[in-house]
Amino acid sequence: MRISAKAEYACLAVIALAQRRLENRPVPIREIAEAQGIPETFLTQILLKLKGAGLVVSTRGSAGGYRLAQSPEEISLRDVLAVVDGCDLNARDTQGPAGPAAPLLAQVWDQIRASETRVLTKTSIAQLADRSNAHDWVI
Amino acid sequence: MRISAKAEYACLAVIALAQRRLENRPVPIREIAEAQGIPETFLTQILLKLKGAGLVVSTRGSAGGYRLAQSPEEISLRDVLAVVDGCDLNARDTQGPAGPAAPLLAQVWDQIRASETRVLTKTSIAQLADRSNAHDWVI
DNA sequence: ATTCTTCTTGACAAACTCGATAGGAAAGGT
DNA sequence: ACCTTTCCTATCGAGTTTGTCAAGAAGAAT
Numbered sequence: 001m002r003i004s005a006k007a008e009y010a011c012l013a014v015i016a017l018a019q020r021r022l023e024n025r026p027v028p029i030r031e032i033a034e035a036q037g038i039p040e041t042f043l044t045q046i047l048l049k050l051k052g053a054g055l056v057v058s059t060r061g062s063a064g065g066y067r068l069a070q071s072p073e074e075i076s077l078r079d080v081l082a083v084v085d086g087c088d089l090n091a092r093d094t095q096g097p098a099g100p101a102a103p104l105l106a107q108v109w110d111q112i113r114a115s116e117t118r119v120l121t122k123t124s125i126a127q128l129a130d131r132s133n134a135h136d137w138v139i
Numbered sequence: 140m141r142i143s144a145k146a147e148y149a150c151l152a153v154i155a156l157a158q159r160r161l162e163n164r165p166v167p168i169r170e171i172a173e174a175q176g177i178p179e180t181f182l183t184q185i186l187l188k189l190k191g192a193g194l195v196v197s198t199r200g201s202a203g204g205y206r207l208a209q210s211p212e213e214i215s216l217r218d219v220l221a222v223v224d225g226c227d228l229n230a231r232d233t234q235g236p237a238g239p240a241a242p243l244l245a246q247v248w249d250q251i252r253a254s255e256t257r258v259l260t261k262t263s264i265a266q267l268a269d270r271s272n273a274h275d276w277v278i
Numbered sequence: 279a280t281t282c283t284t285c286t287t288g289a290c291a292a293a294c295t296c297g298a299t300a301g302g303a304a305a306g307g308t
Numbered sequence: 309a310c311c312t313t314t315c316c317t318a319t320c321g322a323g324t325t326t327g328t329c330a331a332g333a334a335g336a337a338t
Contacts, residue, residue: 002141002224003248005296008241015240028314036238042297048316061305062313077247085141099175101154102147104267108216108258109142115254119247128243144326167284181327187286200335201283 010046010084011077011128012036017056018072018129026058026065046084053083072126078117080125149185149223150216150267151175156195157211157268165197165204185223192222211265217256219264 016032029047033040047066050056057069068075155171168186172179186205189195196208207214 002143004141008244011244012238012240015243016238019240026314030314036240038238039297041299044315045297045317058315059305060303060313060315062307064305064314066315099151099155099177101151101158101175101267104154104270105147105150108262108267112255112258115258116251119251119254123247128240128247131243165284169284178327180329183285184287184327197285198335199283199285199333201337203284203335205285 004085006042006046006084007081009036009038009043010050010080012038013043013047014050014055014068014075014080014125015128017066017068018075018125021068021072026063026067028065031065049083050080055079055083072129073124075125076121077123077125077128078120081120143224145181145185145223146220148175148177148182149189149219151177152182152186153189153194153207153214153219153264154267156205156207157214157264160207160211165202165206167204170204188222189219194218194222211268212263214264215260216262216264216267217259220259 013032013036016036017027020027029043030040032038033043047056047058051058051066054069055075056066058064058066152171152175155175156166159166168182169179171177172182186195186197190197190205193208194214195205197203197205
């Protein structure tokens with residue numbers, strides 16, 4: 001029903017990493033934060049989770065930063081959101097009000113989540129990164 | 140992305156009212172709360188908002204309670220959710236991070252919201268109430 | 279009139295989200 | 309060796325969500 005700020009930031013960060021992949025060097029947090037307009041301290045925590053999930057890898061030190069662990073074509077929006085939203089994307093809460101009408105509603109929520117998942121799964125990070133580059137090109 | 144407890148409670152309450160419409164009498168909050176497993180004091184606030192939006196009407200006094208203001212066929216799930224979620228169902232936040240890739244994501248979020256709205260608009264309270272009655276009938 | 283039921287209203291508390299702050303650890307440059 | 313850069317971790321605070329609690333107002337039944 002509602003897209004959290006954390007989720008959006010995570011997606012933007014991964015897209016930014018995909019766009020700078022050709023430079024073949026780690027991208028510092030600050031650079032991503034400034035480019036995408038994300039609070040730097042919050043992005044720190046998000047990238048840490050993405051690293052824990054194996055989506056990105058980090059390098060420490062003077063020329064350190066983050067880079068993608070996989071190719072952008074293999075990463076879907078759903079993969080990113082599954083990390084930050086705690087994997088409860090399509091695992092519905094089995095602890096509903098348990099009233100007689102609750103299962104009916106749950107059925108509708110499932111239907112909504114299914115169409116949501118369909119869109120997220122078919123949208124890869126590579127698609128978004130390319131589209132964004134194309135947009136910059138026009139300007 | 141996520142369905143709030145308040146939203147689910149509101150839908151359950153309206154469905155419950157639809158099911159007891161033939162009895163032609165106001166249904167007290169307590170009765171709805173117990174039947175659907177909703178915290179009674181919280182349901183109080185939700186019904187107040189639904190009344191403010193003109194979806195239900197209330198009668199005070201000894202034989203008082205709530206009843207639907209319209210026929211269940213005219214009420215869609217979206218109508219109910221629009222009330223409790225503060226009308227920001229399809230009005231996307233124009234205050235995004237404003238980074239270069241943000242519009243691309245906003246486009247995807249819009250796509251998701253659109254398919255969401257499609258499901259919610261086509262699902263009427265009457266459909267859910269009937270389905271629930273049929274289910275009880277089988278048992 | 280009194281009492282009982284029910285809605286109405288406002289204040290309050292626990293949990294989560296969004297972000298800031300501060301200090302530490304690892305690695306590279308000099 | 310030293311110092312800078314960067315990641316890493318923990319904690320704290322404002323705001324929202326999710327409820328709870330208690331006192332009040334309005335109407336029906338007796």
